């Protein structure tokens with residue numbers, strides 16, 4: 001038997017979540033955002049699974065886009081941060097990668113480029129995130145300049161990104177949308193393709209659904225919200241991080257568990273050792289008491305997470321646990337959001353930093 005630490009990836013759940021994104025906004029086109037190795041799930045397999053469900057993919061950089069092309073994915077691919085060099089503009093035109101234009105400098109580089117064919121462009125507007133984008137008062141002029149450039153395709157998309165869409169009572173999302181809309185000319189209002197929504201926008205802010213939506217995290221079944229939400233709660237977790245019990249022992253009250261002896265038994269306790277640790281993507285910061293599932297029952301972790309192992313208090317399972325039993329670190333029954341919250345981080349981080357060491361096993365392909 002091989003080491004049991006694995007990330008099981010349920011491709012049926014992935015398709016289900018993507019179809020939910022499509023269904024929520026049937027007039028829109030879904031750009032499936034699969035940057036950072038599809039949030040740790042394996043970009044090529046994820047793209048192969050979704051390629052007939054979405055018209056385009058979004059990634060962070062040209063290396064990610066080329067990996068998909070070289071694996072035979074022929075959908076349009078969008079570079080969310082635009083081109084980092086003139087070379088990349090030429091590659092984008094050749095490979096049918098669309099480019100964000102996120103700054104005056106990128107706009108100038110694009111205008112100066114010598115291209116055989118036209119390149120598709122998304123003009124990014126900084127409506128308050130203050131990370132990337134042109135200012136709203138330059139939008140119309142920049143749009144006109146790019147529109148009249150011979151090597152820029154005519155169907156320019158105007159887009160922005162929300163800072164607070166995961167906070168359902170925060171009006172800043174509406175304000176950001178208004179700032180973009182106020183930057184459009186009357187003609188642009190009726191003719192221009194727009195894009196606002198990430199997962200939180202698509203699920204939580206119906207008025208931000210537009211020509212293109214750009215869901216990422218929801219495709220993988222993790223809610224962007226920290227509170228229950230009727231749509232987000234329909235998502236199915238795609239990754240099940242699991243391993244198995246490899247040792248069991250009983251310790252008397254007063255004994256401690258793990259490095260730095262951070263947890264002490266208050267009673268005679270049965271401790272299960274599980275073959276997974278922070279070297280496999282489980283967060284070191286998860287404190288004692290973070291839940292895991294053993295034989296379908298929630299049990300608390302105890303002591304500090306080691307590189308390759310962690311310990312769980314299984315006293316309350318009595319004799320219903322044995323060496324070899326499966327342990328679910330996150331998936332159905334214990335959400336990655338819950339573990340992330342417990343560890344003081346977000347699901348995005350836990351998923352994207354899942355290391356190579358943890359084998360991905362695909363099911364329901």
Ligand SMILES: *Cc1c(COP(=O)(O)O)cnc(C)c1O
Pocket residue numbers: 033035080161197198199200214215216217218224
């Ligand atoms: C990452 C990203 C997304 C996807 O965001 P989620 O919160 O994962 O849905 C959408 N748009 C842009 C510009 C991004 O960088």
